[in-house]
Amino acid sequence: MSKEVFRSNAETIPENTGSSNRRSFLKKTAAGAAAGVGAAILTKGIPAAAYDHHGSLTRGDAAILRFVAAAEIIESDLWLQYNELAGVQDGEVSKIASKLIPGYPSQPTGGNPEYTEAIKQLDEDMDQYISDNTEDELSHEVFLNAYLASKGAETVDLEAFRTLPSSQATGSNKGFGRLTNLTQLTVRTDFWTRYRARKGNPDLGDTFRNAIPTLAVHQHTAIPRTDADLSDSQFLQAIANTAGFHFPFIEQGGTSLYPELAQRATSVEVLRVLLSIGGTEICHFQTWHDKAGNAPVLPATIDPVTGVSVTFPDLNSPPFGGEDFQTNLIMPEPTTFLSRQLPPCSIIRPTETRGAAMGALKSLADDGLFIGQSKQFMQMLKDLAADADAAMRGGH
Secondary structure, three states: OOOOOOOOOHHHOOOOOOHHHHHHHHHHHHHHOOOOHHHHHHHOOOOHHHOOOOOOOOHHHHHHHHHHHHHHHHHHHHHHHHHHHHOOOOOHHHHHHHHHOOOOOOOOOOOOHHHHHHHOOOOOOHHHHHHHHHHHHHHHHHHHHHHHHHOOOOOOOOHHHOOEOOOOOOOOOOOOOEOOOOOOEOOOOHHHHHOOOOOOOHHHOOOOOOOOHHHHOOOEOOOOOOHHHHOOHHHHHHHHHHHHHHHHHHHHHHHHHHHHHHOOOOOHHHHHHHHHHHHHHHHHHHHHHHHHOOOOOEEEEEOOOOOOEEEEOOOOOOOOOOOOOOOOOOOOOOEOEOEOOOOOEOOOOOOOOOOHHHHHHHHHHHHOOOOOOOHHHHHHHHHHHHHHHHOOOOOO
């Protein structure tokens, strides 16, 4: 759920009309889905009655939780695609997903051995990490919807929008519809330099260089589209490297989004929910941040389908190298926080709350995750983001 330098262009994602229309659309969407996640969590072992109904949520707190629930559903969708192709194939994740997502196969796919091996060039345990991350996101989405239901609030259901095609490569659930597109990504890697900077902070308007400049332009696939993508070992490694940098790109967004929205929460319990889930996003980000640094160096590699080129340089050598790029520097360097007059502090960045949800949505859209999605899907996400950004501490 990435939110990079969004504040100057967040207005490019327009808000819809009033919140009553947003809630009406949300209800209609949930009702129109054949069997949504919202229904699944109430009928497949996690009844709302299992939770304490005491108390209710402010409109703002409910809006915040609905937006992060939608974000977690989106994350679950993309991580399931990675897990099918390169995760541990013991059936644990597929069984969990089949109980939450209508029609999702309970049997593991068997994975894609060639893609998995390329992913493992970043770390031998990548398949386990991918499966663990996927399970975490599934648990987040089901908990958030169940918590909303337990408070009598509307839940989030995106099942009607699961319409994008799957990879047709070995190891994919080829006929299952997706919410996200992992084959046309434009991946910003300025998080790499941002977290190493000792003076810059995006909350104060600073910008940062991309560690992998060629990933930040044009469109790149992070998964094999068909088995034809497996035939060239260098191109297959480029696909795996793209995924390796896409993983931390996604998770650094959640690392920022949860504390940003937590500042708008009214209920102490909602604050606890946001900080507790947000902490796992930080764990995810640091893991993937570390592994991306192991991506094999690759010269300019051409996508045989699109003609787009990508290069993975040695980040420890000139013209890279130094503090901004060295691959073993994975903990946030102390940097400017709140004011340039205060001493440096090691922090999550950004954490400015203004426009947080809309900025996160814009960054995901700019990444290419929603290429091919409907206008209705994008409008629903914009409405959810607008409601979350309108939330104010104290419920006003």
